[in-house]
Structures are given as structure tokens and as C-alpha cells.
Amino acid sequence: MAQTQTIDRRNQHRSEKHGLNAMTAGRTGWEVLHLTAAKFEQHMAQHGKRTLGAIAFGGRTGSVASPAAVPCISVEMAVAGDERFFEVIGGSSPVIQLQEADIVGAHDDAVLFACLALTQEHSLEADTCAAYRRLFDFIERAGFPHLLRAWNYIPHINLDEEGLERYRRFSVGRHDAFVAQGRSLGEHVPAACALGTRGDRVLIYFLAARTPGTPIENPRQISAYDYPEQYGPRSPTFSRAMLATQAGSSTLFISGTASIVGHQTVHCGDLSAQADETIVNLKSVMAEASRAQPAAAVAQTRLMFKAYLRNLDDAPLIKNKLAHEFGTDIEVVCLEADICRTDLLLEIEGIYTTYFEEHS
Numbered sequence: 018m019a020q021t022q023t024i025d026r027r028n029q030h031r032s033e034k035h036g037l038n039a040m041t042a043g044r045t046g047w048e049v050l051h052l053t054a055a056k057f058e059q060h061m062a063q064h065g066k067r068t069l070g071a072i073a074f075g076g077r078t079g080s081v082a083s084p085a086a087v088p089c090i091s092v093e094m095a096v097a098g099d100e101r102f103f104e105v106i107g108g109s110s111p112v113i114q115l116q117e118a119d120i121v122g123a124h125d126d127a128v129l130f131a132c133l134a135l136t137q138e139h140s141l142e143a144d145t146c147a148a149y150r151r152l153f154d155f156i157e158r159a160g161f162p163h164l165l166r167a168w169n170y171i172p173h174i175n176l177d178e179e180g181l182e183r184y185r186r187f188s189v190g191r192h193d194a195f196v197a198q199g200r201s202l203g204e205h206v207p208a209a210c211a212l213g214t215r216g217d218r219v220l221i222y223f224l225a226a227r228t229p230g231t232p233i234e235n236p237r238q239i240s241a242y243d244y245p246e247q248y249g250p251r252s253p254t255f256s257r258a259m260l261a262t263q264a265g266s267s268t269l270f271i272s273g274t275a276s277i278v279g280h281q282t283v284h285c286g287d288l289s290a291q292a293d294e295t296i297v298n299l300k301s302v303m304a305e306a307s308r309a310q311p312a313a314a315v316a317q318t319r320l321m322f323k324a325y326l327r328n329l330d331d332a333p334l335i336k337n338k339l340a341h342e343f344g345t346d347i348e349v350v351c352l353e354a355d356i357c358r359t360d361l362l363l364e365i366e367g368i369y370t371t372y373f374e375e376h377s
């Protein structure tokens with residue numbers, strides 16, 4: 018019943034968009050925000066105490082630091098139309114900060130943010146495996162064993178390293194870590210993305226929860242964890258999306274989504290057609306997720322995208338296509354990044370939040 022309603026409902030409530038700030042200020046629970054540099058400063062001054070973490074895009078260093086007194090990671094990726102862009106993980110007070118070796122993080126009652134920056138010491142697969150195992154130990158010890166979403170940023174992602182592309186080496190290491198920690202390789206793998214950066218360190222950040230989310234697949238695509246061997250010796254360990262609910266709202270983390278049908282890249286070399294196919298895939302995942310939504314009345318929705326483009330000159334076209342398909346009140350940021358298949362020109366990830374009407 019709910020599946021056909023989500024998009025329409027959002028449009029119906031478009032005029033309420035500016036009520037979001039009031040909702041954000043008075044809300045409890047966690048949320049992901051996408052902010053400009055100016056808004057980030059303002060937001061941190063006001064809400065720093067209940068902030069779990071921040072990710073700065075456009076910066077020059079791939080370092081983990083806490084300039085804003087919260088766990089923070091900096092991703093070297095050019096941002097269309099701006100110097101910097103911030104992704105902020107907002108939580109509820111009290112926020113507990115944690116640090117273990119090279120991992121910094123923070124959690125509130127419901128959700129945990131953790132990040133690390135990796136200097137390559139051995140092979141990329143060995144380093145990735147060790148990093149993922151440390152991250153798994155970290156979230157498990159903190160009491161948040163259920164991975165919702167993982168972001169992976171990898172220098173020279175398409176570079177061949179002794180006969181195997183670095184993305185494929187990364188996939189091997191990640192896969193091995195799931196196996197080594199006794200984690201499921203199919204059901205309940207997190208939503209994720211894997212993109213190239215101009216930096217020199219592998220950056221990984223996680224959102225994890227005390228209770229499991231609901232993984233969502235895309236009927237138009239073979240599950241990534243079932244990809245055939247032609248895409249690498251170990252299949253990528255991610256789900257197409259993860260739905261996480263909290264009191265009053267649900268959040269759909271849509272994984273990096275590209276012009277793939279079945280397991281094959283389609284529209285090689287054609288940016289516009291790849292964008293259209295990607296949008297069909299985004300809609301397909303969202304429709305699939307709406308079937309798993311709680312059967313509560315929708316008060317408002319919010320949709321934001323990060324579009325990764327090999328060429329930032331394509332940003333206006335992508336923004337136009339997304340606005341045309343999803344409405345002009347969506348939030349879109351375009352970032353310059355290499356995509357993990359050499360024939361893909363773009364990849365788009367999303368966060369779709371549904372706020373439910375309150376019951377008394």
C-alpha cells in the first residue's frame with residue numbers, strides 16, 4: 018500500500034520543506050545533514066554538543082582530526098560550485114566520544130559513527146581487511162554491532178596494482194574481514210559506496226546501530242554480493258540500500274547506484290543515458306524500500322543525493338535530471354570522483370528520510 022505513496026506524498030508536502038529547520042531544532046534522534054561551509058560553522062556553534070561526526074569534502078588532507086571537537090574526517094574530492102561541503106551526523110545528547118588506536122567515533126543512544134584514515138603498509142587487501150576487522154571490533158565493543166552504512170574512499174581506485182585493480186583488492190580485503198569476523202556475506206551486509214579520491218589514504222566511515230536495519234535489494238540488479246567473478250575474485254560486500262527506523266521517522270540509506278542492469282554496465286561512454294539508467298535504479302530501490310516502511314501516515318519527507326562524477330562539468334546536467342525526476346526541493350551535491358568500474362561515468366547515493374505523523 019505504501020509503496021506508491023512515498024514520492025507523491027513528498028511532492029504533496031513540498032511546501033512544508035521550510036518547516037524542516039524547526040523540526041531539526043526541536044527533534045530528538047539522529048539524522049544526516051548536508052551543509053555548505055558557512056552553514057556548517059553555524060550548525061556546529063548551535064548543535065556541536067549533539068553532533069556525532071563530520072565529514073569535510075573538498076579538503077586537501079585525508080586526515081582524521083577533531084577541529085570542531087567532534088570526530089571528523091576530510092575527503093579530498095572536488096565539490097561542484099564550492100570549496101567545501103560537509104556531511105554531518107547529528108545525534109541526541111548525551112553524545113559519548115570514543116577512540117581506539119586509529120579509529121575515532123561517537124554515539125548516542127541509538128547510533129554510532131566511526132571513521133579511520135589508512136596509510137597503506139602492506140597490500141591494499143591486507144590493510145583493508147585489518148581496518149575492517151578493527152572497525153568491526155570497535156562497533157561491537159561499543160554495543161552497536163549492526164552496520165547500517167559504510168562509506169569507502171580509495172586513492173587511485175582504478176589503478177592496476179600487480180595485475181589486480183585497486184578496487185578489486187579493496188573488495189577482497191573487505192570480503193575477507195566479513196568472513197574472519199563471522200559476519201553474513203549476503204543478508205545484512207550494509208549499504209555502501211566505494212569511490213576514488215585524490216588523497217593518499219583510504220578513508221572509511223561507518224554508521225552502526227544497536228538494532229539491525231532492513232536491507233533492501235534492487236530487482237533490476239543482481240545483488241552485488243552475488244556478482245560473478247568477472248568483477249573481481251571476491252564479490253563486493255554491500256546491499257543496495259538499508260532502511261533504519263527510529264521513533265517518528267525512517268531513514269533509507271541508498272548505496273552508490275550506477276548504470277548497471279543485472280550485473281552489467283549499460284550505456285558505456287554515454288553520460289546522459291547512464292544518468293537516466295541510474296535514476297531508474299534509484300527509483301527501483303526506493304519503491305522496493307517503501308514496501309518495508311512502517312504503515313504509518315507520512316507527515317513529510319526529505320531526499321538528498323551525493324552524485325559522484327568522473328567529470329564535474331557534468332554537474333549541471335545531473336542536477337537538472339535529478340530535479341526533473343524527484344522535484345526541485347531535493348538536496349544534491351556533485352563531487353568529482355573515479356567510479357569503481359572504469360566504464361561507469363557516474364554513481365549516485367541517497368538518503369531518503371520519511372517523517373511520520375505523531376500519534377497521541
Ligand code: 3EB
Nearest residue numbers: 209210211253255272273275
Ligand atoms: C555497483 O553497483 C557500482 O563496493 O561498496 C556501488 C556501491 C558500487 C558500493 C562497494 C560499489 C560499492 O556495483 C559500484
